[in-house]
Amino acid sequence: MRISIDHRLSFTPPPGTGQAVFHLLLTPRSGPTQTVESWSVEGPGIGNAGRFTDGFGNAAHLVNQIRPEGEIVFHVRGEVETRDSHGVLGRPAGEAVPALYRRSTELPKVPAAFKGDFANTGGTRLDLLHALMAEVGAALGMPDQAPTQMQADGGQAQTSADEPEERPMPADYAHLFIGAARSLDIPARYVVGYRLADDDEGGLHAWAETFDEGLGWIGFDPHQQLCPTERYVRLAVGLDADTAPTLRAVPAIKDQDLDHRVSLKSVLTSID
Amino acid sequence: MGENTPFDEMYNADGSVREPYRALSEWLAEQPEKGLALMQADAEAIFRKLGITFAVYGSEEGTEKVIPFDVIPRIIAANEWRKLSRGIEQRVKALNAFLYDIYHRQEILKAGRIPEKLILNNAAFCPQMMGLEPARGVYAHIIGVDIVRVGPDEFYVLEDNLRTPSGVSYMLEDREAMMMLAPDLFQRSKVAPVETYPENLRRTLESVAPAGAGRNPVIAVLTPGIYNSAYFEHSFLADQMGAQLCEGQDLFVDGGKVYMRTTTGPERVDVIYRRIDDDYLDPLTFRPDSMLGVPGIFDAYRAGNVTLVNAPGTGIADDKAVYTYVPEIIEFYLGEKALLNNVPTYNCTDVDQRAWVLENIAELVVKEVHGSGGYGMMVGPTSTKAQHEEFKKKIIARPDNYIVQPTLALSTCPTHINNDVAPRHVDLRPYVLVGDEVRITPGGLTRVALKKGSLVVNSSQGGGTKDTWVLED
Numbered sequence: 063m064r065i066s067i068d069h070r071l072s073f074t075p076p077p078g079t080g081q082a083v084f085h086l087l088l089t090p091r092s093g094p095t096q097t098v099e100s101w102s103v104e105g106p107g108i109g110n111a112g113r114f115t116d117g118f119g120n121a122a123h124l125v126n127q128i129r130p131e132g133e134i135v136f137h138v139r140g141e142v143e144t145r146d147s148h149g150v151l152g153r154p155a156g157e158a159v160p161a162l163y164r165r166s167t168e169l170p171k172v173p174a175a176f177k178g179d180f181a182n183t184g185g186t187r188l189d190l191l192h193a194l195m196a197e198v199g200a201a202l203g204m205p206d207q208a209p210t211q212m213q214a215d216g217g218q219a220q221t222s223a224d225e226p227e228e229r230p231m232p233a234d235y236a237h238l239f240i241g242a243a244r245s246l247d248i249p250a251r252y253v254v255g256y257r258l259a260d261d262d263e264g265g266l267h268a269w270a271e272t273f274d275e276g277l278g279w280i281g282f283d284p285h286q287q288l289c290p291t292e293r294y295v296r297l298a299v300g301l302d303a304d305t306a307p308t309l310r311a312v313p314a315i316k317d318q319d320l321d322h323r324v325s326l327k328s329v330l331t332s333i334d
Numbered sequence: 335m336g337e338n339t340p341f342d343e344m345y346n347a348d349g350s351v352r353e354p355y356r357a358l359s360e361w362l363a364e365q366p367e368k369g370l371a372l373m374q375a376d377a378e379a380i381f382r383k384l385g386i387t388f389a390v391y392g393s394e395e396g397t398e399k400v401i402p403f404d405v406i407p408r409i410i411a412a413n414e415w416r417k418l419s420r421g422i423e424q425r426v427k428a429l430n431a432f433l434y435d436i437y438h439r440q441e442i443l444k445a446g447r448i449p450e451k452l453i454l455n456n457a458a459f460c461p462q463m464m465g466l467e468p469a470r471g472v473y474a475h476i477i478g479v480d481i482v483r484v485g486p487d488e489f490y491v492l493e494d495n496l497r498t499p500s501g502v503s504y505m506l507e508d509r510e511a512m513m514m515l516a517p518d519l520f521q522r523s524k525v526a527p528v529e530t531y532p533e534n535l536r537r538t539l540e541s542v543a544p545a546g547a548g549r550n551p552v553i554a555v556l557t558p559g560i561y562n563s564a565y566f567e568h569s570f571l572a573d574q575m576g577a578q579l580c581e582g583q584d585l586f587v588d589g590g591k592v593y594m595r596t597t598t599g600p601e602r603v604d605v606i607y608r609r610i611d612d613d614y615l616d617p618l619t620f621r622p623d624s625m626l627g628v629p630g631i632f633d634a635y636r637a638g639n640v641t642l643v644n645a646p647g648t649g650i651a652d653d654k655a656v657y658t659y660v661p662e663i664i665e666f667y668l669g670e671k672a673l674l675n676n677v678p679t680y681n682c683t684d685v686d687q688r689a690w691v692l693e694n695i696a697e698l699v700v701k702e703v704h705g706s707g708g709y710g711m712m713v714g715p716t717s718t719k720a721q722h723e724e725f726k727k728k729i730i731a732r733p734d735n736y737i738v739q740p741t742l743a744l745s746t747c748p749t750h751i752n753n754d755v756a757p758r759h760v761d762l763r764p765y766v767l768v769g770d771e772v773r774i775t776p777g778g779l780t781r782v783a784l785k786k787g788s789l790v791v792n793s794s795q796g797g798g799t800k801d802t803w804v805l806e807d
Binding site: 083110111113115117119128158161162164301311312314 | 440455459461590633
């Protein structure tokens, strides 16, 4: 499937900022499940940005703006050809060793019951991970209507006036799943990317990948209760949402002050 | 190790003078009454004039103190030094190879030679460093290895200090002061120079400049500022090397490169000798609340536009829990047996070892895994029963937070105490530079516990320093 992505990310640095510095993870890499056909990141300072690969293998930009005034907009556009592999990513070259993703971080908090429930369930690792995904769904509740737009980067639960209950976001599902997998000694990482919903809408999304000695990396989306399909575009990976932000800045920008507008479309490639 | 009589570096058991100390012994005998006391007073005046002070954290009175200097040098024979420096070189090569491996393929973990969790879940491990190719493959360029001597031929490494070891300015100033105080003593012995350190530091830093830096890389020393206990040293080294001393606010990132604000406009910086801890180095990547660092500096480093010295994440190799594996690390990467001993270390998370430790605490040294500077440690034989009990409780509450070692009988050196000469315990911190080659300054900093019987040599705990002589053949 060919997916066309238009992602506009905007925010306003506090007035009087002398120097604003941004770390962007807004460039997907081609891999077993996707080929980046075209991609552009536009915004102030992009022309002479520092470009590098971060510790997790992501393509990153270091951008700065001296005395920024008003709104700053990064505009990302591109097309990505995706392939359905039942979530199996395998072992892409140039990635950090999988063991790295056994490191425990502060974010994923795992209910004690999780570990006991899964430690001794015979079956294959794949069975276990599917069971774990179902358990995360049960613990956080199935989203009645999948949100098409994540709250900013981390997409973690936030309260609003007309919704007093904290509704878990995709990142919360991913974190719980990652924490549970790691507590079972399975390397697990956080993925941020785009998901095209069935109705041709979609937006930023977060899911997880775990490592299996046989199959390599396998994606799990506990929020949607499925393994990623051709409707998923991987943007960046990390230990958790904190290490894979689409944008990080100094001075820091609060999630709620960061406006993401994403529109996704499946593009029909015509064969004449 | 462990015998009750500590090794005296000046006198043999029969009272005769050991060969390396012969000239010193004669010189001491020739000194007029109160000669040493006068010299001591001169030394203090010199150090005050030089402004060499250090800050004692948590001290009630004025925080800036002149570090006590002992006017009697510590002497190491040429053959002793050859052996020591070979062992040090072996260690720093192995530890740099270990760092490269840990931040790449992690073969040592795959081989099961070090427990994976000890590394991956360690706070000192820096995941952001994964896959980075540092210039010349070097992570720890500036190292201060803490060594103690317990016998004529027996040395132990206490700590490797691969983060930002301090004290090298004392080594240099101690030598300068000593040459002013006792020029005649230098004429009687052939003492290896230490004054080349700043030049060697500069060469080392230049040798690890990024590819695009040109023939004369620009070097900056990045300090947390005047309130840091080692600020004097930061400014001293910058001055000696002819480098700029900068605080975080003096540097900025533009277009993925690092620049320094100067009176004539921004100047590109190629190599940063940073004396700011990893956590505070860059609020964009590490602690977001850091006011000391430079936003974006780590990304500029990853982009290959600047070299950070030492690299972030080197602390994983001098972590006190990883320390016990250093002999294993040397064997794994170099295929050699360790030339210098490690102090046997008890692991308190092991039930049997912990039980033994708790029973024998009065004889043991307890250190916090992430402690330094002599803070948060207990030396059993010189502590009270109440302190023993307090540390027992601490170990039981957090066994993984402490390592326990036998109390070593640190060697003693003659020391000027109240116009007399008496033996006091010493350690040694040689300074090592790793870049295009390994450069070890002969000698290093000798720290001396001025209190009789004390084994804690840290300046923050009442220790002093001595000029350290390595004799040449």
